[in-house]
Amino acid sequence: MPKNQSTGALRGLWLLGPALVAGVAYLDPGNVASNMTAGAQYGYLLVWVVVAGNVTAWLIQYLSAKLGVVTGQSLPELLGSRLRNRWARRSYWLQAELVAMATDLAEVIGGAVALNLLFGIPLLLGGVITGTVSMLVLAVHSRRGPRHFEFVIIGLMAIITVGFVAGVFIAPPDPAAVAGGLLPRFDGTGSVLLAASILGATIMPHAIYAHSSLARDRFGSASHGTPAEQERTETSRIRRLLTATRWDVTIAMIIAGSVNLGILLLAAANLAGVEGTDSLEGAHAALEAGLGPVVATFFAVGLLASGLASTSVGAYAGAEIMHGLLHVRIPLLARRLVTLIPALVILGVGVDPTLALVLSQVVLSFGIPFALIPLVALTAQRRTLGVWTNRTWTTVAGIVASVLLVLLNGALLVLVLTGS
Template identity: 85%
Template structure:
């Protein structure tokens, strides 16, 4: 029987990277959720208003995100099911299951709202496209990306999203090399501290935009699609389950998953940190940087049109990639909890409507982004608590269940994230 032997449940006999490069990918796709327009707005505002003060929040959030995404992926690998599927089978009461689905669905739609708006704003900045038309274009392109996933499977979809992630990285980090941050300021920002309620609000916003419920749901499903079953065997065949749960195979996949999550979080964390440092070094005290349009204008004025264009291109890629992954997560939530599967493209059309309505009503895009983060805050406990509880259960994962220290780390991360998201809700709703 295999035994866990470390905080992250790695086998003592396997420490080198997996030989099969093709095993990497699901975490890179899920990691796009950490680079969506909400992250850009939060990190840019934090750097412009507080300089290097909240560097430690980005770093701490990335560390917690690593653990959470690994647990989500492990659930999909070991069980062959996504988190919504496992919960759908455990929630026997029909109304409890429907209530859970409703909050998860609202969270996914709020996420999608932010991503469509981000894409629309980017098209407006680049080509002066009206926001409503930009929302249509962003939604249409995301439908094309989802068609790739529908017709070609998980791997081609991963390649497309990873390519967009590369564009996002270049777009958002280019300015840091043009105007580097102060090393002493960066080091000083690693010391945990706040300066008033405003910095607490932004810290909670950064974490709320970093660790999002739909990324947890999506990662378990992405890992299931790639690794949770052997497609060459008939699903009803008893040999299928034996092949899927063979210990050496699971061990190899979990090793690959740890590398996959590590690479994805290094990229996502570096980009988020780069956005904050870019603003801290070049936009400190500049008015109007609390909006995407204002940040773009400030970059153009301070660093030139080339850096500003890179930023807008990165924002566009961010909106396109993250809204595609968000639609995938939403479809999985419906399938897993309601046992209803509707075509992914049809669901894309349905979830596109709220964003287009808001754009059509000329609602301030920045306000819409802030409100979407508030909705996300409500959904954090409903994703984190079941994830940590299920991965700690031998009933669910057998010998692959978390070690005690892994569970403790998951509980601590969950408590901190839930507390900060509660603070975000309080500060936003009370206007503090």
């Protein structure tokens, strides 16, 4: 490869990262629980839901990153400047804050459960350890900058991938059954509930908020010279960044989608009909009984890395939500400490971890439209993105995705609250 092409390739690789960090949200303990339960209870039936959710996630995360790259602002910042009424802005912040706290709850619980499975550590102490380690990860962002933070999160993502996918290679699924699972269909109310849970755990509001912030942090404007030169330089820079962003999102979604699909296939091939797999502890026990302690340990290690990585990104997203909507900037570590308290209280009073995970997904369902609809609307506005505004088909796809996700999350709420 010629030197200039080699240099260009390395420069392109250096632009990757924000989507991989945001993509950790697609590998949190809520995803693990939903996909494991779906595979154990319905076999390969809901393979198509994981695939459809991942394709939808690509579009949503790309739009979020594009917003940050082009405007140099995050979605919360843009909303904070557009919502003129102080009470409207505060109300919007409150729902986003509750969603961020619910996300954090699931992730801390996932880390605590993993520590309990691996070392027998009590859940409350496991929650404290998970929170402490996540504070160390956030300290990397505060002291060393976004690039080093990305390296840590990407390293944890690698551990997550190995932990959750290893079992698929040891006990592979039936290829014909996997192909059959690509046909969209349901099998009763329970499968609809699980499908909504999978999508609710996949398309998460805080990932939408976070990705625009991560792109903003990495790609600040660097134009110099005369106004005409600045315009030409900025146009070229944004075009290059958006190309890199598409690759970044594609790689992140391939990894996240493969891991989520791997979890479902592992359960479908080896845990179908096994009792107790609707909880993380039960799934771990079933894996140990069916495939041995090595696969079960890999699963627990992946769950721990999932909890640590996703709770760190969740705390980052929460801080950005507060800064953008309330115009208040508090240190990431202080933010981490405050949002850790609800999770520790729930673990301390002995609430069933699986129930807490389910309830957290219900709260997340409320937040989807508040993040998704403004994202599609802003990226379709010429006054916001100028020449980089969405093409017509992109906006149509975003609207269709928004409608379907809102309807499915509404179905999840109805089914959970009515006990159907």
